Amino acid sequence: MEKHVCNMEAACRPNFEGVPEMLVSRFPAALALTLSASGLFAAPVNLDQPSSLDRPSYFAPEKSPAQLWRQNTQPVSLTEDAPAPADKIYAESLEPGMMPSAAYGESYGSGCASDGGCYDECFQDCFCPTWFAYAGALAMTRDNSNEVWLSNDSGDYAARTMGSNAAGMGWKAGYELRFGRHFGCSNWAWEVDYWAVRGTASHTVTNQGLIGQLDTPLDANFQGLTYNGSNVDDYYNNAQAHRLQRSYDFYNVELNFFQDPNFYNANCCGGNVTFGALAGLRYFKVREGFAFSTDPTDYSFNGADDELHYDIDVDNNLIGAQLGMIMNYNFDRLNLYAKTKFGIYGNAINQQSRMYGNLGNAYIDNALSPNNGRQYDVSANKGRVSFLGELDLGAGYQLTKRFSINGGYRVVAASGIALATEQIPQNFEDLGIVASTPSNGDLLLHGGYLGGQFIW
Template sequence: MLVSRFPAALALTLSASGLFAAPINLDQPSSLDRPSYFAPEKSPAQLWRQNNHPVSLTEDAPAPAADKMYAESLEPGMLAPSADGYSGDCSTGSCYDECFQDCFCPTWFAYAGALAMTRDRGNEVWLSNDSGDYAARVMGTEAAAMGWNAGYQLGFGRRIGCCNWAWGVDFWAVRGTNEHTVTNAGLVGQLDTPLDANFQGLTYDGSNVDDYFNDAAAHRLQRSYDFYNVELNVFQDPTLYSGNYGGGCFQFGALAGLRYFKFREAMSFSTDPSDGVFTGADDELHYNINVDNNLIGAQLGMIMNYNWNRLNLYAKTKFGAYGNAISQDSAMYGNLGYAYIDNALSPNNGQSFNVSGTKGRVSFLGEIDLGANYRVTQHFSMNIGYRVVGVSGVALATEQIPQNFEDLGIVASTPSNGDVILHGGYLGGQFIW
């Protein structure tokens, strides 16, 4: 009986001795503190399809790749891709775009490039004719139409979200001038103007204005065109900061912002009744028109991208309604002063033909950009594209020519139902950091 009780006594003794063992030092690392990797829980329906592999609880044994990726995604500052394809933390460098590629997440970007643009041909107003051949069209307003003119574009911005949201400021400008001169050489009759009926009632230096423009030695037309554009947009472009070069992904983004668009146009129709060479002589007379359109308002747009490795194809659309502040100046003058109304029956008799007018209206502007972007390095890319800008409800210089130059009220009314289509290509580079 003593033998049978000995194992129980020994067990009791060992247990009691454990109570008086050295205390555990909580500052020392424990085997329980070692990092471990745990496989994510699987649903019952998935278990039969999974490879059965042991899960290591030791630091030395390598963890399965899938388990490690999942565990790392749960560490501070790291997020796994979400269902919508936009997640991550740019501060840690972990960011994903909707193609589930790693994103390079810089802070600022800047752009500089060159433009070459022209505008559509407008309605032609005939200014010069051959008095001996009325079928001969000698010169119209499109003789000095805008050709292809160079311009420039600048932009900068900053990201406000992980990889795909940003704000940006864009500025571009195109300016051009053109000139055309005709003389009486080779004409059947004399160099006249179809506007002589409109000019009746105007006098310059004691002679009717018709006497300067009809039977002239030369007519000259000068036109100038200025386009300025400033935009502040908040936009979503998933490929804007992409650092990896995946392929075959089609993406959409939204855009909203403010825009200021300025279109200024000037026209000068001059006559030299004597020697055919414009030298600034006293008998040279000029009919000038200047119009200025200032559009400001809000716009919405869409960005579409197709990414293939380093190459990105894109299409951008913008549309908005704008308040348009219009101003216009018309004058007939020479070295000796302004032409004036010389008609006793006119309520404007004696007034100079130097008229200004202003008005406001709502105008509409739409833009389409088609282009390609090639990422040279992680920080620098080149892009090339073609842009079309259409504007309606603007004042044009050719629309300011009145049928009766004595009615100064009509001249000051500033017609503004014109349309302009500006289009052309651009080439530039973007740096991000």
């Protein structure tokens, strides 16, 4: 019986006192015999195989003693005929749509890792989408800018007949196209996004039903302007009809690089929550058209010589960089996402103001004005810094392995914008004020979208 003698000053060591001397003397021989016998169960060693130090090798799983009798003695095959690793078999067995989305509204099929990574670098036959394309429809509107009153009843000054918001934008249809490609084993992607919304609106009022005449509150501003030998006030006051036409154009182009949302991962309520970062370049164009027309003789605007038009056209061209974040909540085939963007932009503004008719432009007719005799046709350019932010909330559903539908709501807010109604001066004779192009307006554009995305 083996005994141990232990104390605080020395390590435990065996003490064979009382053990027969024959067993002690024969213990090395018994140990050698046992080790030799165990060699009967081991696979023979192939001395012709290169050393394990020369190249990596694969190890077979540990087997129980009962399996050792049936162990394959052939060397491990390093060819493509080797059985597929277990992780690949598991990944390929998953149903389509079970993987978390790669980005807002973009879902992977089977063959990609649960963290958004791709097995493709190790197994070339797995499915891992690289390219993606999206097409959809938009329906958007904007907030109304500060209203400028254009028409009134001369018999009732409290009854403001028509203002600049009478031809507001309302809901206008648009479209969106997007395509891009994943890289870095699908952990990153780039995309080009283009969407546009355009629309026009018109509103006409007549002198029918008024207590007095159809006049304009801008008659004091128009003083000093002459068209075809008569003061402009004579065309806009005591008129038969006033018409307001407005146009609204919004164009957006982006080049973004974004992270497959794995910056932060967490599980909640049976789903997977991920966050990712975004950075890119953006061009955003806002164009407004404004036309206030008068007809002093009838109710039909048919291009007669006595019809007069006051036009304003303003272009805002925002170019700059943006940063953002993407959040996904993925639950089986359903993906909820939120995307935010914010940027600082240089805004190149173009503006033209003009008063004209079939017989030419109105002109300044005031001997006391330094602009006496000049036509009222002013074009101006201006640059300033503007800010733009975007919030995008939506959901995607994976219908097939490669196709999903996406829908959501988008809000775009911009400051430092030149708006058409801000270009109306208090004194039309001061062409310097007109050319200064005020640009401290704000814009809020919002609406919904619906579309489909294909990945390959």
